[in-house]
Amino acid sequence: MTLRLIKCLDIKVIGENEKPGHQCGILAIFSEQTANIPEKLFYGLFTLQHRGQESAGIAYRKGDTIVTYKDLGMVSTVLVRYLYQERPSNLGIGHVRYSTHGGNRLENAQPISVSCNKGEIALAHNGNISNTSLLKEELFSEGAIFQSTSDSELILHLISRSHQNNFRDALIETLLRIQGAFAMVMIHNNDLLAMRDPYGFRPLYLGKKDGLTVFASETCALDILQIPEYRTVNPGELITVNERGLGTEIFAENKKTSQCVFELIYFSKPDSQVFNQTVHIMRKKMGAALANSEDCSGDIVVPLPDSGNSAALGYAEASGIPFELGLTRNHYSGRSFILPSKAERELAVRIKLLPVKETIRGKRIILIDDSLVRGTTSRIIVKLLREAGAKEIHLRLSSPEIKYPCFFGIDIPTKEELISNRMTPAEIAEYIGADSVRFLSIEKLKSSLPDFENYCFACFNGDYPFKPLDQDYRSRINQ
Ligand code: SF4
Structure with a gap:
């Protein structure tokens, strides 16, 4: 056994799966003024690194398109390019990943961005969809093709294949079909959206200051962006932010709030x-x-x-x-x-x-x-x-x-x-x-x-x- 071998292998130092595995960290930013959104995403994700070290990525709006960049590795390596150059934008989302579902593969890294009949969508998800197999079986039988093994891609398939006429209704229909834990942020065209499952398993915070609206898994990401006031996104709440302001609605009644106690015991900073x-x-x-x-x-x-x-x-x-x-x-x-x-x-x-x-x-x-x-x-x-x-x-x-x-x-x-x-x-x-x-x-x-x-x-x-x-x-x- 040599140190060289240790360096090049991918090992969990404190024993393999010796601790319950972290999940993921998510971040979303909307700015009323044009700002260097990718740089802000970098700093926010850097503070959320403890929630997932397998991959990191961001998606942000650049003119008419959504630019997505992600790779296996830590924020400081994968996203360092966003510290060197001004990239004007007004909204973006980011993700750090630990794989609870699907393996540690590049195709499972997030955000996942697609262009479909409901518009351009980018998604970052923290949680686990516990009826994935059933839903995937149904989609496979209808001819769906999956590019990743992660459960998050499923959400985009359901939105795209929904018979609802508009994105909002298709999204709500999808949120009511998936079972499990999800704190999610999305870009849809020029809107930024954030939502939390009706049980509230995973944390998600909303902070606002000086025309900046930020959603983050933990408040440490709001602190680094100097946003001192925040509130939680409530279980079953869907928030939409765009140039017209912030709108909130309850998409599902809160059944029984079931916040993960392990967030307090071990996962969070x-x-x-x-x-x-x-x-x-x-x-x-x-x-x-x-x-x-x-x-x-x-x-x-x-x-x-x-x-x-x-x-x-x-x-x-x-x-x-x-x-x-x-x-x-x-x-x-x-x-x-x-x-x-x-x-x-x-x-x-x-x-x-x-x-x-x-x-x-x-x-x-x-x-x-x-x-x-x-x-x-x-x-x-x-x-x-x-x-x-x-x-x-x-x-x-x-x-x-x-x-x-x-x-x-x-x-x-x-x-x-x-x-x-x-x-x-x-x-x-x-x-x-x-x-x-x-x-x-x-x-x-x-x-x-x-x-x-x-x-x-x-x-x-x-x-x-x-x-x-x-x-x-x-x-x-x-x-
Ligand atoms: S407390 Fe609940 S949500 Fe958290 S790790 Fe245990 S079973 Fe999972």
């Missing part, structure tokens, strides 16, 4: 607001709830950086045990590698996480992470801490045990692969070599949320807001 909560504050509350669930005993609270940082601060504050930097993270080792063998995976973790031996040696460590999927990486981290001289290691997770797959835009392995379906916390501790393992209970998680009834907890308790229509999803639930 700590400085962002998501579902009207500041992510860092919510994570601290989860960490405090974890500490308040037990008689804490340890010498130091150590976060697994960066995902465990906020919860560890909360745990330390609530328990009175000092917060300490026991592990540092190498931010330059890249985010996306795939190493095939066990030894190579271990090397990847060692490259990414480095122990601060002085703070660890002889200590009873309370190690805080946000979630546990397969447990393979935790095993390596525990080994690393033992080698650095830790006396005891107690792993604490600021989320409940993940036991069920997700059909709403998050990549969670099958039930058999989830360690909490096979082992009790005590068995997990033995498997990973820790002295103890504990999870935040679902009840405690709910108590740390101000409006828990508006959240989805299905990957913890199997209580899905609705059962997916597609047979393959249904069989995954019943496995």
